[in-house]
Amino acid sequence: MSVFKFKEFEVAQDRCAQKIGTDGVLLGAWASADKNPYNILDIGTGTGVISLMLAQRFPSSQIEAVELDEDAFEQAASNFENSPWSDRMFCFHASFQEFFEEVDDTYDLIISNPPFFESSSIKENQEIDKNREQARFDEALPFEELIYGAYKLLDDDGIFACVIPHDREAHFLKIAAHYKLIPSRITHVKGTEGIAVKRSLIELRFRESDMKPTQLTIEISRHNYTEDYIELVKDFYLKM
Known part of the structure; x- marks a missing residue:
């Protein structure tokens, strides 16, 4: 079995098309730095790693997750169930669209590492594993439906946090603005200095903000991590 070991929990991932990666761990460590959420929803949880990180960070939280793929669910x-926090974690087997149409609850924190790329970017002659395709391309959950669902379920003072490709940030924020969701915090992530920004960590709220984006660089050189990155993930990675 493929198991990823963190300091306080382990994550089996042999049945998941999308394995644990830097994006999910960054988001789980970065989100909700200034607020202690009680009701948390993780959209498209995959292995569950983000939910588990939040359970570790917020000992009083109640965490619900939703996952469409049966194996990943x-x-x-x-x-x-195998974590130290099993009594306050639950996963639903459903699409997010089904979930937000049926649920009446609101959440203090909604979080998602959504599908990465536009489904229209898949070339017709590419042969891509179907489960991995669903996990990485946005046909199953377009940004429009992700943001609309978050708008419906987010508490008035809640936070919606996600990680997306940097080149889709403007498009994402334009959709969010339609639902009166305003960026209150953005961090641009690059692998090393001297290369382009790759990811955007974004928090949205129902209130105006004069925030200015910050930047996070992961490595100085191969496996030589920056102090900012180490500070962010040191409570999770075994070797940090």
Whole structure:
């Protein structure tokens, strides 16, 4: 079995198309730095790693996750059950669209590492594993539906946090603005100095903000991590 070991929990990932990566760990460590959320929703939880990180960070939180893929859902549910926080974690097997149409609750923090790329970018002659395609391309959950669902379920003073490709940030924020969701915090992430920004970590709220984006660089050189990155993830990675 493929198991990723963190300091306080383990994550089995052999049944998930999308394995644990830097994006999810960054988001789980970065989100909600100035607020202690109680009700948390993780959209498209995959292995469940972000939910588990939030359970570690916020000891009083109640965490719900939703996952469409059956194998990933079963794996996330098992990872929750085998964690130290199993009594306050639950995973639903459903699409997010089904979930937000049926649920009446609101959440203090909604978080998502959504599908990465536009489905229209897939070339017709590419042969891509179907589960991995669903996990990485946005046909199953376009930004429009992700943001609309977050708008419906977010508490008036809640936070919606996500990580997206930097080159889609303007498009994402334009959709969010339609639903009166305003960026209150943005961090641009690059692998090393001297290369282009790759990811945007974004928090949205229902209130005006005069925030200015910050920047995070992960490495100085191969496996030589910056102090900012180490400070962010040191409570999770074994070797930090």
